[in-house]
Amino acid sequence: MPRRPTGWTLALGLALPTGAAGTLALPAALAGAVDAALGRRSGPGALLLLALVLGTAAAADATAAAAGPACSAEVTAALRGRLVRHLLALGPGGRLHGGPPPGDLAARLLGSAGAAGGRLPAVLGAATALLTSVGAIVGLGVLSPWLALAFFAGVVPGVVLIRLFLRQAGPAFARYQEAQAVLAARLSDALGGLRSIHAAGAQQREATRVLAPLPELSAAGHALWAAQRRTAWQATLLIALVEVSVLTTAGALLADGALAPGALAAAAGWAALGAGLFEQVEALVGVAHARAGQARVDELLALAPAPCGAGALPAGGPGQVELRGVVVRDGDRVLLGPLDLTVPGGRTVALVGRSGSGKSLLAALPGRLRDPDEGTVLIDGVPVGTLAPTELRHAVGYAFARPALVGRTVRDALAGAGPTEAGAARADGFLRRLPSGWDTPLDELRLSGGELQRLGLARLLARPARVIVLDDATSGLDLATEYEVTEALDRATRGRTRLVVAHRAAVAARADLVAWLDAGRLRALAPHTTLLTHPDYRATLADTALRAAAAG
Structure with missing residues (x-):
């Protein structure tokens, strides 16, 4: 216009x-x-x-x-x-x-x-x-x-x-x-x-x-x-x-x-x-x-936004995520797929694989943070491309390794999260120590990577999403804090579907199932204890744990 x-x-x-x-x-x-x-x-x-x-x-x-x-x-x-x-x-x-x-x-x-x-x-x-x-x-x-x-x-x-x-x-x-x-x-x-x-x-x-x-x-x-x-x-x-x-x-x-x-x-x-x-x-x-x-x-x-629908999810759905014939490319190179995967509603699936295996790429698909070049992604039987944007945002919640804080103050950035969510994410302690508490301007914040991740988790917990995606969202926490936050997340998100990008064996062990990715393909979907019998899986866990420790 x-x-x-x-x-x-x-x-x-x-x-x-x-x-x-x-x-x-x-x-x-x-x-x-x-x-x-x-x-x-x-x-x-x-x-x-x-x-x-x-x-x-x-x-x-x-x-x-x-x-x-x-x-x-x-x-x-x-x-x-x-x-x-x-x-x-x-x-x-x-x-x-x-x-x-x-x-x-x-x-x-x-x-x-x-x-x-x-x-x-x-x-x-x-x-x-x-x-x-x-x-x-x-x-x-x-x-x-x-x-x-x-x-x-x-x-x-x-x-x-x-x-x-x-x-x-x-x-x-x-x-x-x-x-x-x-x-x-x-x-x-x-x-x-x-x-x-x-x-x-x-x-x-x-x-x-x-x-x-x-x-x-x-x-x-x-x-x-x-x-x-x-x-x-x-x-x-x-x-x-x-x-x-x-x-x-x-x-x-x-x-x-x-x-x-x-x-x-x-x-x-x-x-x-x-x-x-x-x-x-x-x-x-x-x-x-x-x-x-x-x-x-x-x-x-001239670039057109991805087309969006106006559909809605069925009320009370369990949050089942399905990937049917999904392929993601970068030019002529296949990054992920062909891949078929079903994440049962209410279950926790850990995504395990070496660097470049497509874990974060797969995690981005349910919330349309990346659209596949081929195939379909569904939540409770509904293709995500047919959902209204607000419906999709309410259905899928994300927490990342480096979450972006948007708004003028910490209160704005937490988008509805209160003391309960901040406490569950173990963020209430350092929030109280800020100069103006929750009203501290974002441009005055000097946060560590772990503190930033806890704010992202608190923001996530404020949303009633039926699908929770944790993409390396606790990598900046020490082991003791990670354990406390993970326990709190388990309680706060019980009954919801969770996709967790895992770099540590302990995270994979807590999941109901492990989706083992290898060079963009799904090598296996099974419990952690079952996969432990495979030497390549153990080597993969050792490699990802080493890389996570080096990055931290």
Whole structure:
């Protein structure tokens, strides 16, 4: 839906044509003043008209100078807000998977959206300059058709010059922004793994990888500068030739008595304004820059959210989760499946497997944090894709290793959790020690990984979800606290279906069943005690426990 024009947009839309009209009227007013000074006219009217035109043009230019940046800022803010809402609405269900990485998304949000925000002022400025030049040519034609003909001698090469510049500048800007995005994505990845990079002593190697796009960035920038430089000197030469041609023709007409002295001054002014058509390199750079930014933003806005239904789950359902023929891919590589799995309602199933076996990927499927590329995921016999979003959020609750806290204060972030839930998650103790307790602003929190996990668990317990998914949600807790929290979770979620990503044998032992994953496939679904007879299962548990200990 089009956005309603703001005050700054309207001010810019009025100031630019007003300034253009004043600029166009200036040569005519100056001609009248010259004729008045030479005694060809009487009275102060010509001088007053010149002062009025000068004042109007100056006021309009000042207004445009203030309104242009303000309009760009407003449009940029609105575009960034729209882009953020759109990206969040896409959800994690796979629409962004395989697309731009987080660093690229940040570059588009900050850089490309900022460039696109200047599109309206750039286009209005270029259009106004074009109309001003056209008006000046009309003015020359009014003075004498010969002056217009003299000017048109340079129009054809000028148009060719502009088209060549746009053809070169557009791709150069696109290449420049793409290289910027790759650089930002690699830097974001490097900062996220900074501890590992330093631990491996790989700083120089990683710096080389991050900075690898710089040659392409430099090449794109130099290509743009070369196009600007080439167009600038060609436009300057063309302008000089056009103005000399017009003034020579005007001088000849003046010598023949066909033009008044003031008309010569008007011809000089309109020739300069008309020739401005060929020197709009800066305005065209702004338009090309904005178009390239808008194209990169539009790529994200073109992504459609995953389709949602309006269905509901049967009342009182046990929370049975079924995966039928599920396959999840990353491009041509299969990450998970083909896989068939039934998690009986009210039972606890531990997901066990080595790193990369697909545990977290499987855990993401019931709540549509990732949609399968093939197959169907059902809760109590209803495909999750047919459920209304609010119904699905109420049906499936998650707790993660690094839960995100959303809101202004701790109370907001806990989303309805109270002292009972905080106590069950063993979060009540450190919450009482916070400066303002539950009303402590989130940006003042300094929490350990374990404390953050306990807040996530407290938030989860406040929801009456029939399916509970714990994805490494207690990995930051010491063994004693983990035992206490697990006991409390068992009591608070008794009778609900639970999927637990397990890294420790004790967690698998507490589950009713273990789904043993191996390279994205379900190797077995059986009780922990049954699987313990298999040496590969024991080795898998030992490997995951070792990795969990190293990560902690």
